[in-house]
Amino acid sequence: MITKNKIKQIKSLARKKHRDELRLFIVEGYKSIRELKNAGLGIEEIFVTNEAQKLDDLHPKTITAAEMKSISNLKTPPGYLAVVKMPEPQALPNEGLILALDNVQDPGNLGTIIRLADWFNVKNVVCSSATVDLFNPKCIQATMGSIARVHVHYTDLEDYLQKSDLPIMIATMSKTSVYDMSLPNNAILVMGSESHGISEELLNLGSAISIPQYSPENDKTESLNVATATGILLAEWRRSTGM
Amino acid sequence: MITKNKIKQIKSLARKKHRDELRLFIVEGYKSIRELKNAGLGIEEIFVTNEAQKLDDLHPKTITAAEMKSISNLKTPPGYLAVVKMPEPQALPNEGLILALDNVQDPGNLGTIIRLADWFNVKNVVCSSATVDLFNPKCIQATMGSIARVHVHYTDLEDYLQKSDLPIMIATMSKTSVYDMSLPNNAILVMGSESHGISEELLNLGSAISIPQYSPENDKTESLNVATATGILLAEWRRSTGM
Incomplete structure (x- = not known):
């Protein structure tokens, strides 16, 4: 009843x-x-x-x-x-490897990204205010218990990045390969939205980082799905820093 | 009309x-x-x-x-x-890096995996007969043009693996880290289904390969999504073999 x-x-x-x-x-x-x-x-x-x-x-x-x-x-x-x-809100993070999401729209993608953060011991995910809501039922279904272990923050992402002292790496389709750079232990990795990538106002707030494409016809392949790209970058971060 | x-x-x-x-x-x-x-x-x-x-x-x-x-x-x-x-059926592959899928069920996952194969220049994906159909509308939506560049085969996967001379690497939750082994240029990488992982009859047909988990509470985190795990393994394959 x-x-x-x-x-x-x-x-x-x-x-x-x-x-x-x-x-x-x-x-x-x-x-x-x-x-x-x-x-x-x-x-x-x-x-x-x-x-x-x-x-x-x-x-x-x-x-x-x-x-x-x-x-x-x-x-x-x-x-x-x-x-x-809902978990209690936490202060915005300023150390460790931090994942920032710029307007990710698909609840399944957000859920998968939070599970990835959990797997790779990323304690904080900072979302732009226009990112899909974590507590959307489809997102909750995809995160499983990870939302209890990863702090997810919503804020003005441009403001957060501008005020931060950490190195900022922005995932783009540029030629700056993740394998050609030394990845810092403390940093903010920014991932863009499914359809629009990184917002223009964020592009100059950090340095570009990208996943090299191995296909010979690389003008034809679509970009990688944002959750998949996040997984590849986080795995490389942990592998290369050994942390 | x-x-x-x-x-x-x-x-x-x-x-x-x-x-x-x-x-x-x-x-x-x-x-x-x-x-x-x-x-x-x-x-x-x-x-x-x-x-x-x-x-x-x-x-x-x-x-x-x-x-x-x-x-x-x-x-x-x-x-x-x-x-x-539909593209013309092709002979089953026996060289290069080949991706094998054991009963992947979600059309979106299959589509994402085929885009990943395209990105990482994997020319062939061999699916078990019970894998979701490539031409399912949801799958087509997720592959985009990649299905024209990647050959997707459906076959009896156990039989295919048994008859192959290539090294077979089976993605599992074991402790055999992808970062601790030397990855061959020619090989079959087998990924399991979303809910059941690798079928028991395939487990002994190759050697285990896994993505290390960095979370300190690593008994709690769910396994990675199959498309995300495929992306991380293919990226590491191409990085470490330089091909």
């Missing part, structure tokens, strides 16, 4: 505005909920249907399939839905 | 069975059609709506928005739809 008011509140979390107001977001699916719980995020409430009973230790509320359908964001609700507290 | 029979034939191409029978597939959107055309694929027919007239040089047939809606696979048809001939 779930009240009409509760249904209304949970449904409102499909929108960023309401998520930000309440500082809550939705996670669906047994594995994702378990991951976030294990990673230490605060779970506000858990709802399960009669058929789904694997989260007994977390004291879920049992609701009907029809009730679940009314609060789920998915066409076929997996039967497990949790309302989760 | 488009006949009922033609509509029926084009709609049938949404299914793999009919694509394979007719050796035709669908591409939608101006940019994708232009890319495939430039890449040298045979275009059978092009349809555009009255509002969309940028492909004049390719002599498209103009149809109504309602007719376009009836043949399009997309909720919001972009107004450009081409019926394209």
